Amino acid sequence: MLNFVLKFTTLSVFNLVANGQEDGNLRLVDGSHSREGRLEIFHNGIWGGVCDDNFGYYDASVACRQLGFRCLSDVQFYTQGGYTSYIWMDDVGCNGLETSLNKCSHNGWGSHNCGTGENVGIRCFGGCEGDLWLVGGSSYGRLHIYHSGSWGTICDDAFGSADALVVCKQLQLRTTAVQFYTAGNGNGTIWLDDVACNGQENRLDYCNHIGWSVHNCGHHEDVGINCYGGYSFSEVNGNWGSWSDWTICSSSCDSGHQTRSRICNNPVPSPNGAYCNGKSFEVLNCSIARCTVNGNWGSWSDWTICSSSCDAGHQTRSRICNNPLPSSNGTYCNGKSFEVLNCSIARCTVNGNWGSWSDWTVCSSSCDSGHQTRSRLCNNPVPSSSGSYCNGKSFGVLNCSIARCAVDGSWGGWSKWSDCNATCDGGVQKRTRTCNNPYPSAGGSACSGMADQILICAESDCPVLGAWSEWGVWSLCSTSCGSGNRTRNRLCDNPPPSYGGEYCNGKTLDSDTCNTHECPINGNWGSWLDWTVCSSSCDSGYQTRARLCNSPMPSSNGAYCNGKSWEVLNCSTAMCTVNGNWGSWSDWTICSSSCDSGHQTRSRICNNPVPSSNGAYCYGKSFEVLNCSIARCIVDGSWGEWSKWSDCNATCDGGVQKRTRICNNPYPSAGGSACSGMADQILICAESHCPVIGAWSEWGVWSLCSASCGSGNRTRSRQCDNPLPSYGGAYCNGKTFDSDKCNTHECPTDNCLCFNGGKCVTSNDGKVVCDCIGQWTGEFCLESQCMTYDCGFGNCLVEPMNGTAQCVCGNKQPTYCTENDNGDRITKIKQQPISW
Ligand SMILES: *[C@@H]1O[C@H](CO)[C@@H](O)[C@H](O)[C@H]1NC(C)=O
Ligand SMILES: *[C@@H]1O[C@H](CO)[C@@H](O)[C@H](O)[C@H]1NC(C)=O
Ligand SMILES: *[C@@H]1O[C@H](CO)[C@@H](O)[C@H](O)[C@H]1NC(C)=O
Ligand SMILES: *[C@@H]1O[C@H](CO)[C@@H](O)[C@H](O)[C@H]1NC(C)=O
Ligand SMILES: *[C@@H]1O[C@H](CO)[C@@H](O)[C@H](O)[C@H]1NC(C)=O
Ligand SMILES: *[C@@H]1O[C@H](CO)[C@@H](O)[C@H](O)[C@H]1NC(C)=O
Ligand SMILES: *[C@@H]1O[C@H](CO)[C@@H](O)[C@H](O)[C@H]1NC(C)=O
Ligand SMILES: *[C@@H]1O[C@H](CO)[C@@H](O)[C@H](O)[C@H]1NC(C)=O
Ligand SMILES: *[C@@H]1O[C@H](CO)[C@@H](O)[C@H](O)[C@H]1NC(C)=O
Ligand SMILES: *[C@@H]1O[C@H](CO)[C@@H](O)[C@H](O)[C@H]1NC(C)=O
Ligand SMILES: *[C@@H]1O[C@H](CO)[C@@H](O)[C@H](O)[C@H]1NC(C)=O
Ligand SMILES: *[C@@H]1O[C@H](CO)[C@@H](O)[C@H](O)[C@H]1NC(C)=O
Numbered sequence: 001m002l003n004f005v006l007k008f009t010t011l012s013v014f015n016l017v018a019n020g021q022e023d024g025n026l027r028l029v030d031g032s033h034s035r036e037g038r039l040e041i042f043h044n045g046i047w048g049g050v051c052d053d054n055f056g057y058y059d060a061s062v063a064c065r066q067l068g069f070r071c072l073s074d075v076q077f078y079t080q081g082g083y084t085s086y087i088w089m090d091d092v093g094c095n096g097l098e099t100s101l102n103k104c105s106h107n108g109w110g111s112h113n114c115g116t117g118e119n120v121g122i123r124c125f126g127g128c129e130g131d132l133w134l135v136g137g138s139s140y141g142r143l144h145i146y147h148s149g150s151w152g153t154i155c156d157d158a159f160g161s162a163d164a165l166v167v168c169k170q171l172q173l174r175t176t177a178v179q180f181y182t183a184g185n186g187n188g189t190i191w192l193d194d195v196a197c198n199g200q201e202n203r204l205d206y207c208n209h210i211g212w213s214v215h216n217c218g219h220h221e222d223v224g225i226n227c228y229g230g231y232s233f234s235e236v237n238g239n240w241g242s243w244s245d246w247t248i249c250s251s252s253c254d255s256g257h258q259t260r261s262r263i264c265n266n267p268v269p270s271p272n273g274a275y276c277n278g279k280s281f282e283v284l285n286c287s288i289a290r291c292t293v294n295g296n297w298g299s300w301s302d303w304t305i306c307s308s309s310c311d312a313g314h315q316t317r318s319r320i321c322n323n324p325l326p327s328s329n330g331t332y333c334n335g336k337s338f339e340v341l342n343c344s345i346a347r348c349t350v351n352g353n354w355g356s357w358s359d360w361t362v363c364s365s366s367c368d369s370g371h372q373t374r375s376r377l378c379n380n381p382v383p384s385s386s387g388s389y390c391n392g393k394s395f396g397v398l399n400c401s402i403a404r405c406a407v408d409g410s411w412g413g414w415s416k417w418s419d420c421n422a423t424c425d426g427g428v429q430k431r432t433r434t435c436n437n438p439y440p441s442a443g444g445s446a447c448s449g450m451a452d453q454i455l456i457c458a459e460s461d462c463p464v465l466g467a468w469s470e471w472g473v474w475s476l477c478s479t480s481c482g483s484g485n486r487t488r489n490r491l492c493d494n495p496p497p498s499y500g501g502e503y504c505n506g507k508t509l510d511s512d513t514c515n516t517h518e519c520p521i522n523g524n525w526g527s528w529l530d531w532t533v534c535s536s537s538c539d540s541g542y543q544t545r546a547r548l549c550n551s552p553m554p555s556s557n558g559a560y561c562n563g564k565s566w567e568v569l570n571c572s573t574a575m576c577t578v579n580g581n582w583g584s585w586s587d588w589t590i591c592s593s594s595c596d597s598g599h600q601t602r603s604r605i606c607n608n609p610v611p612s613s614n615g616a617y618c619y620g621k622s623f624e625v626l627n628c629s630i631a632r633c634i635v636d637g638s639w640g641e642w643s644k645w646s647d648c649n650a651t652c653d654g655g656v657q658k659r660t661r662i663c664n665n666p667y668p669s670a671g672g673s674a675c676s677g678m679a680d681q682i683l684i685c686a687e688s689h690c691p692v693i694g695a696w697s698e699w700g701v702w703s704l705c706s707a708s709c710g711s712g713n714r715t716r717s718r719q720c721d722n723p724l725p726s727y728g729g730a731y732c733n734g735k736t737f738d739s740d741k742c743n744t745h746e747c748p749t750d751n752c753l754c755f756n757g758g759k760c761v762t763s764n765d766g767k768v769v770c771d772c773i774g775q776w777t778g779e780f781c782l783e784s785q786c787m788t789y790d791c792g793f794g795n796c797l798v799e800p801m802n803g804t805a806q807c808v809c810g811n812k813q814p815t816y817c818t819e820n821d822n823g824d825r826i827t828k829i830k831q832q833p834i835s836w
Helices: 057-066 161-170
Strands: 007-010 026-029 036-043 046-050 074-079 087-089 120-125 132-137 140-147 150-154 175-182 190-192 223-229 256-261 281-286 313-318 338-343 370-375 395-400 427-432 452-457 484-489 509-514 541-546 566-571 598-603 623-628 655-660 680-685 712-717 737-742 759-762 768-771 795-798 805-808 817-819 825-827
Touching: 036 087, 057 074, 057 120, 132 223, 140 190, 161 175, 161 223
Parallel strands: 046 087, 150 190
Antiparallel strands: 007 175, 026 036, 036 046, 036 120, 074 120, 132 140, 140 150, 140 223, 175 223, 256 281, 313 338, 370 395, 427 452, 484 509, 541 566, 598 623, 655 680, 712 737, 759 768, 795 805, 817 825
């Protein structure tokens, strides 16, 4: 996170404040950068504007140069407007070579026909080495510096108040206070880093730094400056810097938050500017995981009311493990979730209640009706504390009877005579009486005498019906098989009919079939079937034939056929063919040689079985051979041929030639001896000296600089003796002497105007003059045409941007502006320079 500290320095300490503005001073106000804005001029102690009427290119050029923008590539002017208390100048007319705007012609101070809406604004483009530029507003913004032909930025590392002071001083903004800040967002090269001014320098490029374009920064670190003006505070609105990184989450579980912040420093608002709009920080919810929450008891409930309004009762209270509830593996609450308390408000009222009944007393009488009693006490419990007495009776009465008292029986009256119970063969009539007047009871005596009387009636005989006796035995069956006949008889004599009774009803004779089973049939053979084909086409085979017991089949327990139901016959045509097959391999023979290559064999015979009756012989080889090697045979090495001699490996100072041979004819092996003698031979060659090429020793030290400012010269030298050339070697290549520019910073100037890269320098006699380069010359460094040559009748016109001058020929007959062959008036250069 960028730890930004706003530096705000009051410059009075450094005595930089313009000690009053001088008449004719210029300033730019309300522009979008330090080279743009409304043009204001200081006159009679008051800043006023310049009217845009007839304001032109030359006027803008003079104003830009007066404002210190020396190397101009272009100027622009426009109507900016804005309030000024005065409009000091109107119809300004410069010729371009004036050193300040108030030297140009105009309508007179304060004499104008303009409104404030016509205030002119200008823009000055271009840059000299070391020039500064603020991008943002007329007196603040991101700092740019011009170096090596392009604008670039400056890193904020180690940038400080003294550096900011020098910037505002170099920009001639008549500053009373400075700020610096991290502006960022620049482009181009980052030209400077770790700038360290002491505050006395007049230009930032005079300050110490670690070298042009040497830095460890990005454009987000570009520094910005605010030069609070001595003439007015420019209104600078604040703008946010970039956001910091988010902080880490404030909690490792459940809801946490992260924040990030930014600072209103890009730029910092001026005292009269608006503060940044929007929030300086943001908060974000974050949650990595759920927190473990251990349960904790909620508060106790109120005690319940006493469970009883008298005597022993109890009260309870309870609590719940919900303050908080345990979650995410948190533990449950420790302790009891309820409590019980004994309570007693008063003694209870006790209502009486019956004790248990006593036993019944014995019955008051030994026969017929008596009674028994029982009683109980109101003592279970006895009523107390105003309790009510028992409800109900305290005794009970029961009728009882142990036995009936004894009563003797006595006869009631006779019933009527019943009807006669038969019409013939004799019947009877009855009458009865009952001992119920009264019944005898409880041991009383029964009635004495007959309870019923009988009379004989209907004494004549009844008629008798005839009835069958049992059937007689069956007669013999009429056949022994295939169904015969049999019969039996009965008589109507049991009893025979009499006294006019009827004869028996039904048959006297009965018949039935017998021996209904069929008569038996014995079996008999059918004829033989055909013989089967022989079971084998070679060697021993056989054939069979069969017959069936079906002519007829035996039935009804008849006997089966007698004899064999099939026959077998030997049959054979020829002997069978047998193919040969190999027996197993013999063991391998021992190796035929004890070193290098030998061999082993094994064999087998076609006898498993031997082929017969035109059968095929076995397929495959009857023996096998195997290479075998028990050890390598010993071989002694012997040299091959020598190679050719190699070329000499040097052309001078001595070299060598070589030839070699190899112990490969043959190579020694299996412990055989190596070759004896040398494997290579060497000859000495090229014994003459080599040439030595000369080489430079180190450069000597630099001479003193020829000037103290404005670019001087210094030199150094070296010797070709490291080594000296010899044996025909070449001399060193390059210069013995070297020169370099030094003290290139500009010499102090005093209102000096030089075009085209010329520099203001102080000459030996103390005058400030232009030091021109290239073909440029003269007081302002102008092209040498008409400024150094006479135009004759022509006018010399100077281009205010770069000092180029040329003769403009008029109508007059020219001396040096003459006509060409076409009659056009052209410039003719006189070859004789005039001196300035
Ligand atoms: C810097 O940015 C401006 C505006 O975008 C552009 O005109 C200018 O060429 C850029 N300069 C460089 C050196 O890139
Ligand atoms: C962040 O969490 C707080 C409290 O847990 C909640 O009130 C707020 O709405 C949340 N904000 C967002 C953006 O979810
Ligand atoms: C509770 O603990 C067990 C075992 O440590 C773990 O597997 C489980 O994910 C945990 N549950 C929660 C909600 O943290
Ligand atoms: C509450 O009463 C019960 C029975 O009446 C008794 O056993 C118990 O000890 C009493 N408890 C206390 C704390 O007095
Ligand atoms: C008991 O006997 C008396 C007289 O014999 C009779 O009036 C009464 O109703 C009897 N009570 C019961 C309950 O039978
Ligand atoms: C009639 O009654 C007498 C006496 O009970 C009895 O012996 C007799 O067999 C009865 N006669 C007939 C026909 O029932
Ligand atoms: C068996 O006897 C009966 C009665 O005499 C007669 O009808 C029947 O035809 C006889 N059957 C045979 C098979 O003689
Ligand atoms: C048929 O051959 C078998 C064996 O081959 C022999 O035992 C048997 O006696 C032979 N039968 C006849 C009838 O030749
Ligand atoms: C066995 O050795 C002979 C001669 O050394 C060679 O030609 C042959 O290929 C070898 N056989 C096998 C199977 O290696
Ligand atoms: C030539 O070869 C010899 C032996 O290998 C070596 O000592 C010598 O330095 C070589 N000379 C050059 C010039 O390479
Ligand atoms: C510096 O010295 C060199 C060598 O004497 C010379 O060529 C060059 O012109 C000098 N430059 C200046 C600016 O004096
Ligand atoms: C000087 O500026 C004028 C106008 O901008 C231009 O025409 C001329 O070529 C420039 N001369 C040089 C040498 O740059």
